[in-house]
Amino acid sequence: MDHEAAKAIGAGIAVIALAGVGIGIGNIFSSLVTSVARNPSARDQVFGLGILGFALTEAVALFALLIAFLILFT
């Protein structure tokens, strides 16, 4: 197989991890909406937690993206 083609395929495979991250972030925000709808007065506390969870989950996406970049550009 061509070297460049193999690189492109590898980078594509590396970002499959984003499927899991999508499920995770969707879960976080669906729970956030549910909990704010149930108890609107807790919004401030729950929102901070939700953003923290979002940032931690998003980091996983960036690990995968970084691997893809490393495969493509180095």
Next chain:
Amino acid sequence: MAAGEASIDALGQFKLHTVLGPIGASVNFTQSNLLMVVASALVLALLYFGARPRAIVPGRLQAAAELSYDFIYNLVSEQIGHEGRRFFPFVFTLFFFILFGNLLGLLPFSFTYTSHIAVTASLAILVIVLVTIVALSIHGLHFFSYFWPAGAPIALAPIIVPVEVISYLSRPVSLSIRLFANMVAGHVMFEVFATFMVMMAGAGIVGYVGAVGPLVMNVIMMGFELLVAALQAYVFAVLTCIYLHDAVHLH
């Protein structure tokens, strides 16, 4: 890059080069070090000029200084508790060093020092060494019970203890890679979309119209990166507080 030359040099922006002429070259003073000095000077200036008027009704600068003080103070006392106040200067310094580094990196022709794993890893190692020293000095050898959850069956010890030790040692790894990967990924995305713009403009009059797409994308990305810059500094500070809480209270 000349228009139409289709090659994406995404990682070139992270190359270090010395600044300040021959004096900088002789001591290897790179643009990364220069930006660190600038960021530290800006934080000091914010606090110095913000705290100087001591007005009852604060002006804009004083309000910014007081808000940032309150923000970290609340974070520390919420996460660590009453004993956590002596760690306040450490968390404050860490948060603002990372925040200003991330934000300064978004300026044109600037450089993000948090996009180098050497910088983030040294910050993370500093945090983990401090946490271990604090835990050892407060609890003595009792600290090692941290790796053994109370009430677990003794037969599981060969599995639980290594898992707990590995999860403790992997903290600085995840802490440093999270910040570094966020910054690198953001700046690589800028570079990739900017290169799309140049590539499209090389395709003639139709390309000029098409090049608006990546331009809009880059503007949106800039807003997102401002959010990420603040968020990652916050996450770093919060995780430092959580680790310090574990060290002070053990579980």
